[in-house]
Amino acid sequence: MKIERLGQDKIRIFLTFDDLSERGIQKEDMWQEIPKVHDLFTEMMDQAYNEVGFDATGPLAVEVFALPAQGMVVIVTRGKFDHHHGVGPHYEDDLPDEVYEMEVTLEQSDTxxxxxxxxxxxxxxxxxxxxxxxxxxxxxxxxxxxxxxxxxxxxxxxxxxxxxxxxxxxxxxxxxxxxxxxxxxxxxxxxxxxxxxxxxxxxxx
Missing domain, CATH: 3.30.70.1950 (Alpha-Beta Plaits)
Structure with missing residues (x-):
């Protein structure tokens, strides 16, 4: 897994097929809401924070580019966090869910x-x-x-x-x-x- 910072609110993650298979994930799983993919995304965000200081708080736009020969490229863009959302006694409880408020788009490439x-x-x-x-x-x-x-x-x-x-x-x-x-x-x-x-x-x- 390689992580590269593209900007203040954007990173690129390169996942090889070995990265996926080690975690028991098939390429087709990447756009399904299953625990393994959720765990992988959590791992990616933890690593992104540790390696390049990317804070994944707030809504995220996730673009997944499937490259048949190499693996997958995941572009993660952080949106603006709505500070009015969740205001109140449960605000802190709501924050973890906000991290995974994702909009996922996929593209296939044979290049x-x-x-x-x-x-x-x-x-x-x-x-x-x-x-x-x-x-x-x-x-x-x-x-x-x-x-x-x-x-x-x-x-x-x-x-x-x-x-x-x-x-x-x-x-x-x-x-x-x-x-x-x-x-x-x-x-x-x-x-x-x-x-x-x-x-x-x-x-x-």
Whole structure:
């Protein structure tokens, strides 16, 4: 579980599928009101407070982006707390419930994004991937890492699991979105990144 502060009232949490499976949660459970998900959200908010000082008091807007290859990105935005609500002897009792007054929206994405610390490792991955991919991939430099961006249409039918396996072996799933890459990253290769890398860089012996 990785937590990043996006602003005073907004954080982003990246959950891998391992994070979910360790807690006995399936991807489909994330938009259901079940105790396991409630416990996970409590854990996320505790960790967010401890790591980045995010106070989850008040109504929260929660956006969940399901990324099939990487896991889930959860964007939590804190709304304005209504100080008139619950005024009276039970005000303190009402506060815990307020923390979980959530509005949840979900989006599915088939985009594949993996980051690489070392360009030499990316070269190796590209050569392994090339037989599976024809003309595929965009390459960005973002936060000191090389980020490879693949769309589902770049992959031949049935090759998806094999491609993910290679990417997971050489790189690391990242929670950054294509929109963030385009806005804050530097586009190094706009198309056919796999082919361009393989044509210009040899594998290490």
């Amino acid at each position: 594949i994004l993996y980051s690489f610390d070392d360009f030499e490792v990316l070269i190796e991955a590209a050569h392994v991937l090339r037989p599976m991919l024809t003309e595929a991939g965009r390459l960005f430099k973002y936060n000191g890492k090389w980020v490879l961006h693949l769309e589902p249409e770049d992959l031949e039918e049935g090759k998806h699991p094999a491609v993910i396996a290679v990417l997971a072996e050489f790189g690391e799933a990242t929670s950054v979105t294509p929109a963030m890459l385009e806005e804050y990253g530097n586009q190094v290769m706009s198309e056919n990144a796999i082919g361009v890398i393989c044509s210009n860089f040899k594998r290490q012996d």
